[in-house]
Amino acid sequence: MSTNQQTGTFDPGESSSTNDRGLQSSRSYDxxxxxxxxxxxxxxxxxxxxxxxxxxFSVGLGLAELLAPRAIANISxxxxxxxxxxxxxGLRELASGIAIFSQKKPTEAxxxxxxxxxLDLVSLGVACTAPEAKRGRITFATANxxxxxxxxxxxxxxxxxxxxxxxxxxxxxxxxxxxxxxNFWRDFQNLPRFMRHLExxxxxxxxxxxxxxxxxxxxxxxxxxxxxxxxxxEVITWRSLENSDVDNAGAVRFEQAxxxxxxxxxxxxxxxxxxxVLGATVARLFGxxxxxxxxxxxxxxxxxxxxxxxxxxxxxxxGTGYMAQRPARPAASSELEGAEMLPSETxxxxxxxxxxxxxxxxxx
Numbered sequence: 001m002s003t004n005q006q007t008g009t010f011d012p013g014e015s016s017s018t019n020d021r022g023l024q025s026s027r028s029y030d031x032x033x034x035x036x037x038x039x040x041x042x043x044x045x046x047x048x049x050x051x052x053x054x055x056x057f058s059v060g061l062g063l064a065e066l067l068a069p070r071a072i073a074n075i076s077x078x079x080x081x082x083x084x085x086x087x088x089x090g091l092r093e094l095a096s097g098i099a100i101f102s103q104k105k106p107t108e109a110x111x112x113x114x115x116x117x118x119l120d121l122v123s124l125g126v127a128c129t130a131p132e133a134k135r136g137r138i139t140f141a142t143a144n145x146x147x148x149x150x151x152x153x154x155x156x157x158x159x160x161x162x163x164x165x166x167x168x169x170x171x172x173x174x175x176x177x178x179x180x181x182x183n184f185w186r187d188f189q190n191l192p193r194f195m196r197h198l199e200x201x202x203x204x205x206x207x208x209x210x211x212x213x214x215x216x217x218x219x220x221x222x223x224x225x226x227x228x229x230x231x232x233x234e235v236i237t238w239r240s241l242e243n244s245d246v247d248n249a250g251a252v253r254f255e256q257a258x259x260x261x262x263x264x265x266x267x268x269x270x271x272x273x274x275x276x277v278l279g280a281t282v283a284r285l286f287g288x289x290x291x292x293x294x295x296x297x298x299x300x301x302x303x304x305x306x307x308x309x310x311x312x313x314x315x316x317x318x319g320t321g322y323m324a325q326r327p328a329r330p331a332a333s334s335e336l337e338g339a340e341m342l343p344s345e346t347x348x349x350x351x352x353x354x355x356x357x358x359x360x361x362x363x364x
Contacts, residue, residue, distance in 0.1 A: 047158035047272075049243065051106050054113060054155060057148070058097030065090030077137025078127040085123075092116055107159040114156055117149040158272070167270045168290040172298040175262040176305045182233050182254045184305060185265075194300035194310065196293060209238075213246070221246050247272040265301070269294060 065072050069083035069090070096116060099109035121142065128138045174181050184190055188209050192198040199220075202210045207227040214220060223244030228237040239249035248271035255264040269290070300310045 047155055048105070050151065050155045051100055051110055051159065054110065054148075054152060055097045055100035055106070058093045058100065058113065062090045062093030062095075062097060065093060075137065076124070076127075076141040077134030078124075079130060079132050082127070089116075089120070089123075105159060107156065110152060110156040110159060114149065114152045117145060117152055120145050121149070166272075166290050167268070168294045169266070169268045170294040170298050171264065171266040172302050173257055173262050173264055174302050174305050178233055178254055178256055178263045181263040181265060181305060182236075185252055185254075185301075186230070186232075186236060188238075194304050195297045196300075208241075211240075223248070265298065267294060267298065 065086050067090075069086035070080055072086050073080050073083060093116070096109060096113050099112065100106040103109055124138055124142045124145065127133055128135055128142075187203075188201040188211075189203060191201050197213045199212045199214060201212075204210055204224070207230075208224060209226075210222065210224050212220065212222045223246055224241045225238050225244075225248075226241060228239055228249075230236050233254060235251065235253045237249070237251040240247055248269070250267070250269045252268075253266045255266070257264050271290075303310050
């Protein structure tokens with residue numbers, strides 16, 4: 001089993017209206033699934049939504065500064081002598097907001113907001129030195145401007161990132177027939193059974209599905225995805241729809257292992273972290289490493305198909321096998337008390353419902 005993680009461009013192809021186009025795009029993959037589609041990378045819809053929010057903020061603040069500069073001066077704790085300068089800043093905010101709404105990808109407009117934020121912070125610092133300054137209010141205003149600056153920088157960095165997401169790839173060999181392996185993965189509702197962060201996948205028809213996952217620090221995220229290409233027994237590709245909480249795309253290829261010894265499964269996955277670079281950094285702080293995640297997911301996938309369940313032991317803190325196992329040392333009582341269920345009580349078998357039904361029939 002091998003993995004590879006990098007930051008790059010991965011595009012499983014555009015959504016096709018015909019099966020022929022999907023077949024052509026899927027068969028163009030090489031061993032690493034490097035594809036150059038009509039649209040590079042993932043749509044950074046989260047950044048665009050944030051940019052629109054910042055645009056409305058600019059318009060609202062600009063109108064307030066332009067029409068009520070004395071009120072803004074009073075709230076900010078600066079002297080009323082600076083109302084003319086506040087009106088100029090209001091015009092700047094209005095221009096930034098209009099620029100954001102007028103651009104399809106408002107990278108420059110958001111960076112202009114960052115420059116404006118820096119000017120605001122300098123102006124507040126200078127105002128704080130004046131004898132008539134109300135320093136408590138100025139400090140409060142400075143804290144608010146700094147918070148908005150952080151949002152502006154995050155948004156600008158995401159828009160400037162060229163839509164390059166975090167890319168991870170992994171492969172494994174499953175000792176099961178190719179058709180069985182393909183059919184199991186093709187039913188996306190099976191994915192949460194071996195993918196740690198996925199809570200549920202619901203098929204909603206017409207090649208679309210609704211995904212729910214647990215993000216870094218326990219944040220719940222949801223999105224809808226659509227199948228881009230599906231060649232039975234060969235390849236499946238999918239990508240999230242616009243305005244998803246997490247922009248992502250994935251591809252999995254199935255190949256017959258040499259000598260008929262099972263099925264080779266190769267997976268490619270790319271996503272845009274929540275809050276961009278900052279989100280990726282926070283995720284790593286919580287141990288959310290995509291490289292290791294995908295490798296662990298495929299290990300569990302292999303176990304489910306070959307053994308019928310995810311293998312767990314007394315060293316597993318949670319019965320799903322998702323937590324790190326510690327050889328030769330069972331979990332402490334305090335750790336087991338915090339678990340939802342013990343390893344022996346967990347149904348990780350993807351045929352567990354059928355087996356429970358069989359046991360119930362035998363008992364009767």
